[in-house]
Amino acid sequence: MKIKNILPILLFLVSFSFYAQGEKTDEKREKIKAYKVSFLTTELELTSSEAEKFWPIYNAFDDKQYELRHEKMKTYLRKLNDDNISSVSEKEACTLLSQIESTDKELFVLKEKYMANLKKVLSAKKILKLKKSEDDFNRKLLKQYKEKAGKN
Template identity: 60%
Template structure:
């Protein structure tokens, strides 16, 4: 592992500690975004030109994706977690299922549009690496969350 990747990895580990201590949702989201920028930049080795064009596209995509997941699924999540699913009617279940399907389709179309836009900014190899970097980043973030909860 070269020094650049090692230093970025150490920065990520330290940053994850700060992430775990943050209190507000907005702060956490901004911290995650900063970590993601550092991680993706290292993994994808962006040129200055690529980075200038990529990040506005990605941030818009990421914000829209968060909004869809957070806001549209809030009612369903509340219903799933309050124990009332045992009493749900077939009509209500059909409605919730329809909501889930619509949200999933919107997320798919959002990602598809993002991929079309990013093709004009990054070569195909970096777009494939982006997909892997997203998965790796999410896995590391989830692992950090799990480790934090195990210590409690």
């Protein structure tokens, strides 16, 4: 598996563990979000006109993606953790699998709409730069998390 495929899963698990920590989660999420905005703003070199159109699109996508990944997936993971896979009936497993597939489809449709909206305000080159910058940010965040975890 490529790192590009593993990274979102790791970030999901990291953010999921943040979620389990209660109210501190929202504070951490806001700090990470602010850090990400600063990082992307620097990396993308958006004009004021581009930034004015880009950030509402980006924030709406980011919020909806977070909701899908963390609110819905959290329910699935809790079910698997609470009941343990071996004690889940085949019918329950099929239902859970169907729910996961449905959420994956929602994420796919969301990403398609996001890309279509981005193409209206940014050049293809800047969209690619955004993707690279997001990957760089995620690697940097994961590295910081690993360093922090290593100190504890």
